[in-house]
Amino acid sequence: MAAAKAENLTLVVHGPGDLRLENYPIPEPGPNEVLLKMHSVGICGSDVHYWQHGRIGDFIVKKPMVLGHEASGTVVKVGSLVKHLKSGDRVAIEPGALREMDEFCKIGRYNLSPSIFFCATPPDDGNLCQFYKHNADFCYKLPDNVTYEEGALIEPLSVGIHACRRAGITLGNKVLVCGAGPIGLVTLIVAKAMGAGQVLVTDLSASRLSKAKEVGADIILQISKESPKEIASKVEDMLGCKPEATIECTGVESAIQSGIYATRAGGTLVLVGLGSEMTTVPLTHASTREVDIKGVFRYCNTWPMAISMLASKAVNVKPLVTHRFPLEKALEAFETARKGTGLKVMLKCDPNDQNP
Amino acid sequence: MAAAKAENLTLVVHGPGDLRLENYPIPEPGPNEVLLKMHSVGICGSDVHYWQHGRIGDFIVKKPMVLGHEASGTVVKVGSLVKHLKSGDRVAIEPGALREMDEFCKIGRYNLSPSIFFCATPPDDGNLCQFYKHNADFCYKLPDNVTYEEGALIEPLSVGIHACRRAGITLGNKVLVCGAGPIGLVTLIVAKAMGAGQVLVTDLSASRLSKAKEVGADIILQISKESPKEIASKVEDMLGCKPEATIECTGVESAIQSGIYATRAGGTLVLVGLGSEMTTVPLTHASTREVDIKGVFRYCNTWPMAISMLASKAVNVKPLVTHRFPLEKALEAFETARKGTGLKVMLKCDPNDQNP
Amino acid sequence: MAAAKAENLTLVVHGPGDLRLENYPIPEPGPNEVLLKMHSVGICGSDVHYWQHGRIGDFIVKKPMVLGHEASGTVVKVGSLVKHLKSGDRVAIEPGALREMDEFCKIGRYNLSPSIFFCATPPDDGNLCQFYKHNADFCYKLPDNVTYEEGALIEPLSVGIHACRRAGITLGNKVLVCGAGPIGLVTLIVAKAMGAGQVLVTDLSASRLSKAKEVGADIILQISKESPKEIASKVEDMLGCKPEATIECTGVESAIQSGIYATRAGGTLVLVGLGSEMTTVPLTHASTREVDIKGVFRYCNTWPMAISMLASKAVNVKPLVTHRFPLEKALEAFETARKGTGLKVMLKCDPNDQNP
Amino acid sequence: MAAAKAENLTLVVHGPGDLRLENYPIPEPGPNEVLLKMHSVGICGSDVHYWQHGRIGDFIVKKPMVLGHEASGTVVKVGSLVKHLKSGDRVAIEPGALREMDEFCKIGRYNLSPSIFFCATPPDDGNLCQFYKHNADFCYKLPDNVTYEEGALIEPLSVGIHACRRAGITLGNKVLVCGAGPIGLVTLIVAKAMGAGQVLVTDLSASRLSKAKEVGADIILQISKESPKEIASKVEDMLGCKPEATIECTGVESAIQSGIYATRAGGTLVLVGLGSEMTTVPLTHASTREVDIKGVFRYCNTWPMAISMLASKAVNVKPLVTHRFPLEKALEAFETARKGTGLKVMLKCDPNDQNP
């Protein structure tokens, strides 16, 4: 793995506030891996968080870690056992790759596998670099009519897919989405694609809500000082009835509470947002109305359907990208992401192709 | 219930080939019923069949029966116990109305209730008339932005909804729809609305297939003399893989066979089309690949979601209507339907409002 | 409906602490009702609560209310429209009876119908009396080999069925049941009947836990001062792994917390116990492990399966009955129930037949 | 892998009618494999079929193949990457072991993976031998209170589990099982363990039906010359209603037909039995009553739950074993199995331990 002169510019976090562009060796793919020339990598809130705080909950950056997990690239080398990919294939990368065939994998919920490899979650390195190797089973060929950036956006889109799937969104559903950050927006987009009748999106920020409108929200509601019960009652008034599903994408306690009050009896509240350790909620109000509360931990089995949706133009995620930077300007890009003025900041890792 | 002079023009089948426009008394709604002034009623293949043959399978026209079950109208009188409707409300009519709270109703599959009332299925009268009373629990208020004709089309649309729901259509699915008659087309429309990636529609008729293209088919395939296995193989080639779901809307044995061969392992074949009593199929091929075979008997719990979809413009069923006739010209309308040149023929029952 | 001298001894709560045995007229069944001669009625915690406090949450006893909702009896008169029952039929009574065919009924979740009639929930009268009329659709014929008391016990058993069904209990599952009151015990019994491999039951009380052992608990755990995390860890040790499902039957905050910590990733926590309005829980711990939290509000569609189970001797609920009193001694019976020394106290309403 | 003198007595089929006991080298486990000293291996109908006919459908014995796939043994050597097993562990073997992480594996339906390795299905060798190596992820540790023979019987039991799971058997269900061969009997056993109220088993053979009674059938029905409709009507009479689920374990066309007629509207017919290529069935009768027809291809995710059930004594499969032979007498054992007088014939591979 020496390759002293190999050019592989890589973005590494060393600890809180300590982000560095370094030159790494180009890795060698194992028998079941592919080596990828990286093209587009989106910056996620968690990347910014590891940079700012050096940790997320119990996941602590103890040794230098490469950031990045919303990514796409081109296959440049193929491991000996890989059959479904070849050099030149454009692929989207699922950042969670199984290490063992455990009980969770066998039942099709591999995202819950405790030993899973996950890009840019300590201690596993991410793919904000120029050359990266990955388990070939978790690289998916992109059709010609899907861009690299769309390929990279499959990662956040997958969170929305998994959330809507767990919410059981179906035809004509009224849906409440709390939060219009990148995750709230992909959730909105997916809910509409699954046939939701009306999606109401809430946020504190007027500009985020106007983005929500742009990507398909039927109704928007700007939150200021209302109590959770007041929000629930406003939502019911605006939709004409309580929503069958609420998808919470803020992690804020009061939003979770409003989600419980707002959801129709027999409906589902999906928790995507991650909040504090303990949360105070009107649990009896949920349970006596059989409002199910379901969490989302990343996703599984989403890349193939996301690619199919993108290829058929059933969803449009392009408006989510508000900024682009070449990999060399990664620190500037992270500064932009940290400020939160835009939505999705894309890093372009291939100096010869900075197209979307 | 006398009302000798009351004007209630009604289309009645008396036996095979014997269709008459007659004057019926205006009925009086019971405590849980509403009286409706009918507006738009679509002609269904089954209406034509009762007229031509006086029966469908074991359902035999033994006494004069009013035809029509794809209908919408306006409430003009309200039974004493009805709370959710009032005079003037524009409503769509679900033609199947429960007579008793049996085991099927209690579990939410009321379409299977053996004692259900169903418009224009012997011995129950339909609603191709000017004034009609119906169980208020099965009349659904239309929002202002949904037309009467859309309201009437909820009936066939419901077959498509129930079929797609039973098929488990989800995001990005590849779907095969056999047959591009009215039922195949609503199924296609619903599959797309539920997020299907690519829908391939087959038919014998080029004109029906071009209508399929018009309402959203991604791929069309005209069938001529191919064997079921050849069709399956063509479908796989055209979609790039086997479809996760096949929805059979012809009732033809060879199409059912091709549906089994075509569907992906672990997928679902939904049978909407009604064929002969005994069918010869490659059942072991289905069962060893765990391709589930599920039938569809009408629908249940579809009107609210259909109204929500129509109101939000998630689906567009308007292109299905190819002909319109005033109720007075019902026989001419049925002749048109019988010839099968168009798709959906609408009868306009209100002489003062012949708009869609 | 006068019947001045008619003998219909009835147990009525007039307000907190005010319980009276009175003589009511014998009611006349409506067209869709049956009149029942009551046989056995169990005392539920909620009956005791209405007597002690005159309310449960928002349900307030504003006018005298007959208690009792765990009941069985014999048909003595049949309404004009009733077809499936006749005089002399022994029946179990489902206390929740639909008043309208609303959206919840149509989808098969009628327990969520806001207008439902429910015995002994204000303002609806219960059936702790000698003669009682009920919606015939919610009276179920008992086979000869099922006793009246078993028939009455179908009510609490139904809570266990609904809870286990919502928990998705299946073959070989490890299950944690918190609480060994009547509800915890029926849940245990049902979980075993559904094929659970090992059920661990917790309680504070040693005597309740030994009853749990008697009716089938594989493992019991007496709770004293352990923290929720400690309990979760003990449960894992004792079962050899985390349970796939936890069914919480205490309503106590710390038990709910231990349920979240204890349940396996991808599993389900069902909340049967009813606690205070706001609850503080480690929600993120549940959601990032996709432990679904589902409530239970009574039950629906349980009587037929419960009767089938009792008839086939798949479950044995008889050991739950610890005390019996004739209806005349109802106040003594309630005193016994209030003290909580036994489990299920049965009132025998038929002076001529006090058998089980 | 030489081991010239190594003693590894192995049962090999060379072609139709050509079955030989040979000495094979003891294999060397790969990094993710374990070497097992085999203990008990049951003879399956398919083993007999490969011996008699040299093929099953498209699976043809083209080179010598070791038979056997219902097996248990003891770990004697552990591959370098194996963590969950160690030498001395008693294990049950799941004969289907994944070769790649394909789409079917990812969604938890790995039995449908087309590249799966499967013991004693050409060209993959089985485990009717003394030493056998297997993918460690598909070897499951047996608790002390589960015997080797119970471990071997998990294979057929798994077919029953998968069938009942796909049938959606739940509390109190009436179930029809067609066929009382080993597969019909394990299906019966599992259905009862899942809470089925009454299971009716049919067969042509009185002796098989009395075995069915012995292992838990509530009702038995000996079939002779009745038409499928007559059988359906007898089943309804005997159960008191139509069964919610029918599980077909014969593969015979007339039994499949009777299964369709017999099953309740809204119920499920599961096809386990494998019949001829084309089958003539009353498909419209199934589809208009929404009787779902679901196949079963082996099983997935059954070993852990089967072990849990066996450990908790929730099921008893021991009565299925009617004959035992030492491996040296394998040909005699196969002759016994071929004659079909008993049920399950066990081969004992460890000369030092011939206990169950």
Ligand SMILES: NC(=O)c1ccc[n+]([C@@H]2O[C@H](COP(=O)([O-])OP(=O)(O)OC[C@H]3O[C@@H](n4cnc5c(N)ncnc54)[C@H](O)[C@@H]3O)[C@@H](O)[C@H]2O)c1
């Ligand atoms: N469960 C998972 O697998 C998973 C995956 C990705 C992200 N997440 C979580 O999802 C959440 C959203 O991610 P994001 O990247 O969109 O974050 P973000 O911070 O960009 O967006 C959150 C949005 O919520 C809004 N908000 C805050 N309080 C609100 C309130 N009371 N009501 C309505 N809106 C409110 C904010 O204004 C902001 O626009 C985060 O908590 C993140 O950790 C979870």
Ligand SMILES: NC(=O)c1ccc[n+]([C@@H]2O[C@H](COP(=O)([O-])OP(=O)(O)OC[C@H]3O[C@@H](n4cnc5c(N)ncnc54)[C@H](O)[C@@H]3O)[C@@H](O)[C@H]2O)c1
């Ligand atoms: N299950 C239900 O509840 C339900 C409800 C409504 C209609 N139906 C049934 O659905 C079917 C379709 O109804 P429709 O009104 O659209 O009928 P239709 O006759 O208008 O359409 C059927 C279409 O199938 C085409 N077709 C015939 N053979 C074909 C083949 N081998 N391959 C492909 N296409 C072929 C025909 O050209 C025609 O366009 C009918 O069988 C009807 O009885 C069932």
Ligand SMILES: NC(=O)c1ccc[n+]([C@@H]2O[C@H](COP(=O)([O-])OP(=O)(O)OC[C@H]3O[C@@H](n4cnc5c(N)ncnc54)[C@H](O)[C@@H]3O)[C@@H](O)[C@H]2O)c1
């Ligand atoms: N959701 C519904 O539809 C429904 C229906 C019936 C009852 N309930 C509720 O179910 C609960 C149980 O009903 P019940 O009649 O069995 O009540 P109960 O009071 O007889 O039993 C509760 C048991 O929980 C035990 N307990 C208390 N704290 C505990 C702890 N920390 N850990 C373990 N055990 C503990 C008590 O010792 C007691 O034995 C009640 O809250 C009741 O309101 C709900």
Ligand SMILES: NC(=O)c1ccc[n+]([C@@H]2O[C@H](COP(=O)([O-])OP(=O)(O)OC[C@H]3O[C@@H](n4cnc5c(N)ncnc54)[C@H](O)[C@@H]3O)[C@@H](O)[C@H]2O)c1
């Ligand atoms: N789908 C799968 O994954 C799978 C797995 C194992 C076995 N199988 C199949 O399951 C079937 C049963 O296997 P088995 O080992 O029990 O076979 P078996 O031959 O021992 O048993 C079949 C039984 O069906 C009875 N039978 C025949 N005709 C009947 C009829 N008309 N009505 C009622 N009973 C009738 C026979 O008398 C016999 O007892 C076979 O077809 C086998 O190929 C399928």
Ligand SMILES: [Zn+2]
């Ligand atoms: Zn992310």
Ligand SMILES: [Zn+2]
């Ligand atoms: Zn129709």
Ligand SMILES: [Zn+2]
């Ligand atoms: Zn109660």
Ligand SMILES: [Zn+2]
């Ligand atoms: Zn076998």
